[in-house]
Amino acid sequence: MPETNQVKIEAEGVRKIYNEGLTNEVDAIADVTLKIRDGEFVALLGPSGCGKSTFLYMVGGFEQVTAGSLTLDHKPIKGPGSNRGIVFQEYVLFPWRTVFNNIAYGLHLRNESKQQIDEKVSRLVTMIGLEGFEEQYPHSLSGGMQQRVAIARAMAYDPDVLLMDEPFGALDAQTRSLMIQDLARVHRETAKTTLFVTHSVEEAILLSDRVFLFSARPSRIKKIFDIDLPYPRSVTDDAFIDIQKLVLNELSEEVGNDIDH
Amino acid sequence: MVSAKYKNHAITVSSIVLFGLLWELVASIEIVDKALFPPMSAILGRFFEMLGKGDGTAPSYLMLRHIGATLFGLLAGFFLAALVSSAIGLLMGINALVYQWLRPIITMFMVVPNIATVPVIILWFGLGMKTVIIIVIMGASFPIIYTAAAGVQSIPQKMIWAAQTAGATRWQILRTVVIPGSLPYLIAGHKLALGRAWRAVIAAEIFASTAYGIGFMIYDARTFFDTESMFAGIVVVGLIGLMLENVIFKYLEQNTVVRWGTTTEKRI
Ligand SMILES: Nc1ncnc2c1ncn2[C@@H]1O[C@H](COP(=O)(O)OP(=O)(O)OP(=O)(O)O)[C@@H](O)[C@H]1O
Ligand SMILES: [Mg+2]
Numbered sequence: 001m002p003e004t005n006q007v008k009i010e011a012e013g014v015r016k017i018y019n020e021g022l023t024n025e026v027d028a029i030a031d032v033t034l035k036i037r038d039g040e041f042v043a044l045l046g047p048s049g050c051g052k053s054t055f056l057y058m059v060g061g062f063e064q065v066t067a068g069s070l071t072l073d074h075k076p077i078k079g080p081g082s083n084r085g086i087v088f089q090e091y092v093l094f095p096w097r098t099v100f101n102n103i104a105y106g107l108h109l110r111n112e113s114k115q116q117i118d119e120k121v122s123r124l125v126t127m128i129g130l131e132g133f134e135e136q137y138p139h140s141l142s143g144g145m146q147q148r149v150a151i152a153r154a155m156a157y158d159p160d161v162l163l164m165d166e167p168f169g170a171l172d173a174q175t176r177s178l179m180i181q182d183l184a185r186v187h188r189e190t191a192k193t194t195l196f197v198t199h200s201v202e203e204a205i206l207l208s209d210r211v212f213l214f215s216a217r218p219s220r221i222k223k224i225f226d227i228d229l230p231y232p233r234s235v236t237d238d239a240f241i242d243i244q245k246l247v248l249n250e251l252s253e254e255v256g257n258d259i260d261h
Numbered sequence: 262m263v264s265a266k267y268k269n270h271a272i273t274v275s276s277i278v279l280f281g282l283l284w285e286l287v288a289s290i291e292i293v294d295k296a297l298f299p300p301m302s303a304i305l306g307r308f309f310e311m312l313g314k315g316d317g318t319a320p321s322y323l324m325l326r327h328i329g330a331t332l333f334g335l336l337a338g339f340f341l342a343a344l345v346s347s348a349i350g351l352l353m354g355i356n357a358l359v360y361q362w363l364r365p366i367i368t369m370f371m372v373v374p375n376i377a378t379v380p381v382i383i384l385w386f387g388l389g390m391k392t393v394i395i396i397v398i399m400g401a402s403f404p405i406i407y408t409a410a411a412g413v414q415s416i417p418q419k420m421i422w423a424a425q426t427a428g429a430t431r432w433q434i435l436r437t438v439v440i441p442g443s444l445p446y447l448i449a450g451h452k453l454a455l456g457r458a459w460r461a462v463i464a465a466e467i468f469a470s471t472a473y474g475i476g477f478m479i480y481d482a483r484t485f486f487d488t489e490s491m492f493a494g495i496v497v498v499g500l501i502g503l504m505l506e507n508v509i510f511k512y513l514e515q516n517t518v519v520r521w522g523t524t525t526e527k528r529i
Contacts, residue, residue: 105424109427138522
């Protein structure tokens with residue numbers, strides 16, 4: 001992997017308060033400081049409502065930081081852009097576009113040639129295993145298929161950074177484990193910097209180089225776990241189980257804190 | 262095998278024919294004077310009579326002239342309203358400030374019956390087609406503005422974010438997300454507006470036409486106690502209305518919201 005040590009994303013004392021000064025003010029993130037290296041796959045893990053999505057949306061440029069600095073390639077994030085690709089938990093595909101045209105969306109915007117689009121999209125369609133479904137509209141697909149289209153759509157225009165918000169949250173166990181394997185493989189092939197929000201400790205350890213554990217709201221980074229396991233990883237390996245225990249212990253402390261509040 | 266579409270058409274036609282037969286039956290019992298409640302056969306007879314060459318006392322193809330005038334007023338008004346009001350509605354949906362300022366006014370005008378504006382528009386613009394078209398525009402505009410704004414607001418924020426992240430400019434977002442995303446609402450709003458436009462065109466013709474138009478024809482027939490012509494006019498409005506709705510909207514819906522699974526109506 002080239003330039004693996006270069007910092008891609010850097011958060012320095014990032015704070016987020018929604019509706020500041022209003023009666024419905026929410027103190028979501030207290031202080032997040034972290035560095036994510038180019039090509040790294042990191043999982044953001046933490047109790048519900050601690051601000052994981054919020055952090056992802058700030059990296060996406062959809063939400064502004066209240067205080068602190070958040071940079072991508074050493075430049076402050078000012079707004080959304082096509083150097084990032086996002087996958088939402090609720091898929092949010094365009095219902096009026098076919099599978100093919102959903103995946104091709106970013107390419108159409110750039111007016112790429114038909115030949116180039118055909119080539120890129122058909123490669124992605126093969127990757128997500130949806131050959132033969134290119135001309136279907138999203139409403140006729142299962143949740144798992146829609147999620148795969150959303151992932152392909154985010155990757156099609158070749159962004160530097162992939163942002164994924166609990167992308168496998170709504171999938172059944174079997175589809176989910178297939179998707180985890182696929183994503184791990186794709187990440188090894190493309191080496192894209194990936195921020196992966198999840199509730200599942202298992203997902204986090206199966207996929208990432210590092211796991212960032214968020215504390216309960218208003219959140220900080222409570223702990224960072226390095227996952228040095230070789231690929232392919234298996235949930236039955238002893239080393240996997242050891243790390244899982246470690247992470248689960250820390251997490252349950254936070255979930256406990258959350259309930260106390 | 263009979264397709265579902267064919268079956269639906271068959272039911273539509275049968276239900277109308279059945280209604281006509283029922284009418285004929287009730288009229289033939291003569292509980293009400295035939296002059297006031299003419300049988301359907303006489304109404305249709307009058308319709309075809311007016312459709313054909315005149316007999317010297319009435320001009321030729323009179324019915325076609327009336328229908329032509331009404332359709333022109335209706336469609337000109339409707340399409341002008343559609344164009345302008347869709348734009349205003351989309352703008353309201355996109356911009357919160359525009360929405361806050363325009364919404365009270367739109368809501369106010371929405372409840373004012375169209376016919377209340379007719380006298381003053383006649384004073385401003387005189388009698389004739391121009392006035393008819395303006396009254397139709399007034400009638401058709403507000404439901405379109407209202408639903409277009411609601412349509413934009415129904416688009417999930419994250420869908421806009423997904424487009425922005427893929428590199429879409431404001432204009433591209435409008436074209437590729439906002440317009441198709443609000444189409445289910447836009448179609449519903451235009452259906453409502455076409456209904457309003459019909460009411461407006463007939464009302465306008467009653468007061469503002471000088472020679473042609475179905476509204477004019479119905480009102481004019483009153484002077485001669487000609488109930489057959491009056492009912493012929495009403496039947497024509499209903500049938501053309503049904504046809505327009507089926508032609509314009511069914512086709513549009515089949516090729517957009519039904520195909521995308523975003524239709525606001527339950528399919529039967
Ligand atoms: N647009 C918003 N306006 C106001 N408050 C918000 C907004 N979005 C999120 N919040 C609040 O900020 C806090 C963090 O929300 P966020 O969605 O980032 O949590 P999360 O860690 O992603 O939770 P989950 O794991 O349940 O998805 C929550 O208390 C939430 O209610
Ligand atoms: Mg979340």
